[in-house]
Amino acid sequence: MAPKGSKAPKARPKPPDPPKEYPTIADELLAAYQESRPYQTLAASKGIQNLTANEKACYAHAVFLETGAWRSWPAATQNEFWKTIQSEKIPIPLPKPQDLGRDTRGIEVGKYTPAEFKLYLRREREIEGLLGKTMGYLRAIMAAKEHSPRVLELTEHIISMNAAHYTVWLYRSQTLLALNSSIPAELEWVNNVALDNQKNYQIWHHRQILVEHLVQDVGSDEGKLRELGKSEVAFMKEMFDEDAKNYHVWSYRQWLVRKLDLWQKGEIEDCERLLREDVRNNSAWAHRFFVVFSNPRYCTEGSKATEFDGGIPDEILDREIEFSKAACFEAPQNQSPWNYLRGVLKKGGRKLVSLECFAGEFVKIPEKEGEGEEDVKSSHALDFLADAWAEKGEREKADRALRLLGDKYDRIRKNYWDWRRALLKSDGGGLGGIEGQFVVGAKLFGH
Amino acid sequence: MALVSGPGRAGSSVLPDELQLAIQAHVKYIQSLDTRRDELEYWLTEHLRLNGLYWGLTALHLLNRPSALPRQETIDFVLSCQAENGGFGAAPGHDAHLLSTVSGVQILGMVDGFEELEKRGKVVKVGGGEYRGKEAVGRYLAGLQNRETGTFTGDEWGEEDTRFLYAGLNALSLLGLLELVDVDLAVDYIVSCANFDGGYGVSPGAESHSGQIFACLAALSIAGRIDTVDKDKLGQWLSERQVDAGGLNGRPEKMEDVCYSWWVASSLTMIGRLHWIDGAKLSAFILKCQDPEGGGFADRPGDMVDVFHTCFGIAGLSLLDFEGLEEVDAVYCMPKKVLERILGPRYGEND
Ligand SMILES: [Zn+2]
Numbered sequence: 001m002a003p004k005g006s007k008a009p010k011a012r013p014k015p016p017d018p019p020k021e022y023p024t025i026a027d028e029l030l031a032a033y034q035e036s037r038p039y040q041t042l043a044a045s046k047g048i049q050n051l052t053a054n055e056k057a058c059y060a061h062a063v064f065l066e067t068g069a070w071r072s073w074p075a076a077t078q079n080e081f082w083k084t085i086q087s088e089k090i091p092i093p094l095p096k097p098q099d100l101g102r103d104t105r106g107i108e109v110g111k112y113t114p115a116e117f118k119l120y121l122r123r124e125r126e127i128e129g130l131l132g133k134t135m136g137y138l139r140a141i142m143a144a145k146e147h148s149p150r151v152l153e154l155t156e157h158i159i160s161m162n163a164a165h166y167t168v169w170l171y172r173s174q175t176l177l178a179l180n181s182s183i184p185a186e187l188e189w190v191n192n193v194a195l196d197n198q199k200n201y202q203i204w205h206h207r208q209i210l211v212e213h214l215v216q217d218v219g220s221d222e223g224k225l226r227e228l229g230k231s232e233v234a235f236m237k238e239m240f241d242e243d244a245k246n247y248h249v250w251s252y253r254q255w256l257v258r259k260l261d262l263w264q265k266g267e268i269e270d271c272e273r274l275l276r277e278d279v280r281n282n283s284a285w286a287h288r289f290f291v292v293f294s295n296p297r298y299c300t301e302g303s304k305a306t307e308f309d310g311g312i313p314d315e316i317l318d319r320e321i322e323f324s325k326a327a328c329f330e331a332p333q334n335q336s337p338w339n340y341l342r343g344v345l346k347k348g349g350r351k352l353v354s355l356e357c358f359a360g361e362f363v364k365i366p367e368k369e370g371e372g373e374e375d376v377k378s379s380h381a382l383d384f385l386a387d388a389w390a391e392k393g394e395r396e397k398a399d400r401a402l403r404l405l406g407d408k409y410d411r412i413r414k415n416y417w418d419w420r421r422a423l424l425k426s427d428g429g430g431l432g433g434i435e436g437q438f439v440v441g442a443k444l445f446g447h
Numbered sequence: 448m449a450l451v452s453g454p455g456r457a458g459s460s461v462l463p464d465e466l467q468l469a470i471q472a473h474v475k476y477i478q479s480l481d482t483r484r485d486e487l488e489y490w491l492t493e494h495l496r497l498n499g500l501y502w503g504l505t506a507l508h509l510l511n512r513p514s515a516l517p518r519q520e521t522i523d524f525v526l527s528c529q530a531e532n533g534g535f536g537a538a539p540g541h542d543a544h545l546l547s548t549v550s551g552v553q554i555l556g557m558v559d560g561f562e563e564l565e566k567r568g569k570v571v572k573v574g575g576g577e578y579r580g581k582e583a584v585g586r587y588l589a590g591l592q593n594r595e596t597g598t599f600t601g602d603e604w605g606e607e608d609t610r611f612l613y614a615g616l617n618a619l620s621l622l623g624l625l626e627l628v629d630v631d632l633a634v635d636y637i638v639s640c641a642n643f644d645g646g647y648g649v650s651p652g653a654e655s656h657s658g659q660i661f662a663c664l665a666a667l668s669i670a671g672r673i674d675t676v677d678k679d680k681l682g683q684w685l686s687e688r689q690v691d692a693g694g695l696n697g698r699p700e701k702m703e704d705v706c707y708s709w710w711v712a713s714s715l716t717m718i719g720r721l722h723w724i725d726g727a728k729l730s731a732f733i734l735k736c737q738d739p740e741g742g743g744f745a746d747r748p749g750d751m752v753d754v755f756h757t758c759f760g761i762a763g764l765s766l767l768d769f770e771g772l773e774e775v776d777a778v779y780c781m782p783k784k785v786l787e788r789i790l791g792p793r794y795g796e797n798d
Pocket of ligand 1: 704705706707746756
């Protein structure tokens, strides 16, 4: 650091302001960093060519210092260098502040205030000791196979510090069931843990175990099952308010729909609500497909998501087509509804050509090449049309669409579109025609 | 730029700075990981210790520095994680878990340590039989398969996930013990997870997700049943994961990420369609995620590095034939050379 009390040389940049309050620790560290390298800051603001001769010399020395270049010099030169540094009162530069990462709740530590950061450091050290100690304690209890209320306290404590320990969850659920503890009370607690730990998946499996037991307890009491479904869905809504694409919540929801027979109890309406908020939420689209095309009321048992199902009523197919069409109009370049549309057509055994007019709304291509510009509002529509035209045998039109995609509207995947064009020539079909020419042999060992 | 389009070979030393791989820094970073015992992060990730070692070691092997971690210590540590039931826990004294067991097996495979497992591994007694070495581990893994659905659970807890199924087949095939499980049933389950958009989810009906797709394709590859996949439809969905910045995302409308870049690119490799994405743009994105001074890769440029993304960043570059890297296998995320040693020279020859 620069020696205190000595008179600053003339060329020295303006001294830093008296101790300042910074809004975040990252700002504070950055400021300290900048203050420790005044000449670099000065050069950056004024431009090196505008520095005075004295400033230039100081700047050069500061850079030698910061980059460590001086270390490679002979000892005598190093000595000389340090004397100069002293006389020029160049401060020792601090290392560039590193990203402080996120805390266990996912909050950026750099955004803490300096005071909060101090507390955080202290807490971090405390937790470190505590976590080791409590885990050791729990291991002893587990070895003794003790299932007592204090296990619940202890595991709650550990989970509050680190929710990712699967062993802790496992032992907690075993203990809960052994003690016949109140499952609704546990669910209540789990709700809060889940809201604080969006990325944790152990919680959702724990929840599944709890609900499984509740369903057993409730038996065939329709009213109670309905209540359970309602409260679970209400909690998931809270989770979706935080992140409407949380994968763990969605897979739990699919499990719950099957478990509680929720097929016709507001699932489609919920998907619609989420899609009104964000029409690009692919998770909501996927859930809608699941609910509509796996509903045991009309779907053929065992029909795969990728195949035709003769059991789907026409009015359901029509409704789904209309719904996705509206979403395509809302955001033409959103791939989810276009994928969905293809999925619906497949399920209903309908041809892509049946929606040629609709897809044509997004694409205007002049009849002959060279007759003016085309107008493409959605590359997905163009892709859809290419397949529809191939279906009709209009190979040339299809080829032109694919060429436009590769050359203009989706250049990053040019190789893909070229392959589609080759495919078109080889059999005239659209996707799903011949087996690719690039088949990778099955990995063989004993098979 | 010296990179060619598609899964091309990265150019030589004439690469501009931002396209250089900071090999030395990455090696140092990985070596330093186990010395950070005074940091909270070290303890918070204790449940990932063995996975972490696998990620670090794989990265080192791909960087052509297989001995940067001492072999004997590595073997000793892995063996010290073995639980009484034959499986491996995340750290000494932890309960066995499928995911740490597969890491344990992969690590032993990489350092050629199966012989030591035979000699020093736990002896497990079940149903009147006494098993040791590879077979003890294999029995533990086989016990996790649900014989009605074909799936695997991660532990006695019973959670099921296509990732577990892949992990089970991965480890069992490395041990040469696939015959202990019902592979056909497992294949049927994966086939039932195929979605209308060509992808695969965590369970039948669940949204397509790049990580799950990787697990499903890799499991099918190990089972020799990649023929069940609609490669064109899936290839299209996977190639749509590439965003303008060059990286790949896990689901539509999500942010690109180095680890998803690996899962998508390796999936495309398994179905022979890696050339459908722009390989040069992808490797440029991955390289931007490295910390050239401190070493390591982050999920996205400017974020904090970690060993998980370091492994998948380097593996992704290797998949794209980046110069100077050892060739990675898309199915196991291990060096091809190692797999040829374990599974025989014919492994992967049909690629
Ligand atoms: Zn990631």
